[in-house]
Amino acid sequence: MPAARESGKCFTCRKEMPWNKIKRCGRCKGPQYCSEQCQLADWPSHKRSCKRQTVWYDKYRACQDGSIHEGKLELITWPSPNPSDGTGWGACLLEEADDLKRKFETEFGGDENKFFKYWPQGFRWTCCGTDGGMNWGCDHHGTGKKACTCDFCKMGAPLPDKIYRERSATRYGLTLQRGPDPRSYNSVDAGISARMRGVLGLDL
Template identity: 50%
Template sequence: MADTSQCFNCRKESMTKDLKRCARCRGALYCNADCQKNDWSNHKELCGESSSWMDKYRGCRDGSLHEGKLELMTWEYIEPTTKERMGWGNVVIEGAEYMKKVLREECNGKLSRLFKKRPEAFRWTCCGTDAGMNFGCDHHGTGSRPCTCDFCRMGKALPNKMSKV
């Protein structure tokens, strides 16, 4: 299947390799310079010469952009489908101490290195999705662009059972 994305401005779908990336943040995708200029008022708050290691992971294949931060999952919860007890680093509870050791020893305490090894240990604060997910960011009305999901289009709140948090 072809890897396609949408222009951040006009939403025209094209092959990802044919779209141009914003030279500053490397996340936003555009058809051409005119589309980039037309989108600047929306994009400028997210764009910048940031030293944040997570910025290069914001761009999604569908043309959306994660607007939150990558958050290391450090809480315990029960995974809904497998019913397994999960812990620090989004691993089964028995593996949590090992993941902490990986961060300390193999990654020298750097979250960016842990992310390269295990992106699923993180989630985006803007949408709550697993950081390994790069097909699109669903902001549910809180992003710089309106969400296009059915729930937001209907003007109804997202049901609690749909929430990942």
């Protein structure tokens, strides 16, 4: 199970704050803010998409880095297109997939909301192909209302082939953007991201 959220960032000013201090839009429960002032400042942009909560996963849209998922949260019901992953229904190990599906149908009565709390990694966000158990950010690479917060967009670089062409259950059937998001580039953040990815041995 993913670690409990400890902090998050304001959707407007990106200020970091304890998770229990975050304020949300009272109507749609989506964006998160550090203050009423930041919520008001974001309203001209947010009002176009603001609506009363209509689907169970709206309450999970906000990410810890201050971004927000704008796609759908889907239960993964297909095997991974990458045989080396060895996953099936619910992004679970193939040999355990049938048992997990049975648990969903019997113990949870097919209720995706309840099942998500038990097995969030068995879902994916259609906006970025990220699994539901990862709550740090939405790497939409330019398709969202706010700038993408991924390292590559900050560096002004498109996703490398190794990442963009990755085959996984969470990306199966999605046409995702490669970026970069022109709104995201920041020379200071670009330098930090490049150095950190180099130190950690990640793709550049």
